[in-house]
Amino acid sequence: MTFQRIVVLGAGAVGSAYGALLSRRNDVLLVGRADHVREINAKGLVVEQEEKGTYKLPAVTSLKEIPQDALILVTTKAYDLLDVLKPIRDLVRKDTVVLLLQNGLGIEETASRALKGRGEIIRGLATLASEMLAPGRIRYWKGQTILSPGTTAARVAQVLEDSGLAVRTATDFPTEVWKKLVVNCVINPLTAILQARDNEIGGELLAGIRHAVVREVVAVGVAEGITLKSDLVDFVDQVIPRYENRSSMLQDLTRGSRTEIDFLNGKVVELGKRHGIPTPANDCLTQLVRFLEVRRR
Secondary structure, three states, X not given: OOOXXXXXXXXXXXXXXXXXXXXXXXXXXXXXXXHHHHHHHHHOEEEEEOOOEEEOOOEEOOOOOOOOOEEEEEOOOHHHHHHHHHHHHHHOOOOOEEEEOOOXXXXXXXXXXXXXXXXXXEEEEEOOEEEEEEOOEEEEEOOEEEEOOOHHHHHHHHHHXXXXXXXXXXXXXXXXXXXHHHHHHHHHHHHHHHOOOHHHHOOHHHHHHHHHHHHHHHHHHHHOXXXXXXXXXXXXXXXXXXXXXXXXXXXXXXXXOOOOHHHOHHHHHHHHHHHOOOOHHHHHHHHHHHHHHHHHO
């Protein structure tokens, strides 16, 4: 059930966590930033918190070839997806499997546009959390990988499970995408704006804004044909205290990098306008994060 090679394209915090775990049973290559790659090749990838250890696996800054029967885990940011996939389009083979693990909406369409029909694209969701402590060093917290259904997805699920990763296949994958979108639209902007860890925004003081964001995302999802459970407000309140990490959006702002706000709350605002649904809470958070992006750059 293994692949000849697994390539993690966009090996930041989350991608490196996947790469470390998968390298225990598979031939894995990380593709990431120069400073991260340099440290990994010199000293190995140091993993803290869960599955502690130093993982010896190769890393490069760009992909030059893709062997037969390869799995490509794309863990780059949503806004980088097109620019990351275009350069490897001619390397992708008919039997190449491309697993997309980005947050947000419209991910499959972007990848299809970039690859122009090459390879087999599968969508997944990563609920594990990870932080980049320094080049070559990460910390991560266990979570699930949720996959869309299908024969190839079942093969991918087996490979992930054999490496110790928790996997679930969702029969109604679009609903899972929106459910994760709800959580991301609450956690990411609030932690980024307040400079707080995820579990710090779970208190009663922020309940009003959390619940307003959830209600707006659910309303827009319904207009998009997605049926979301009415108890999502309670679900979000229950899951936030479990996360002790710094969100990816907070990490992006700390580095002075672009965030995924336009693929999360910004997309909710865009779709809300299309359907005539007011989204003031999401609109406010989007504008605040955009302001911080500009200021920190």
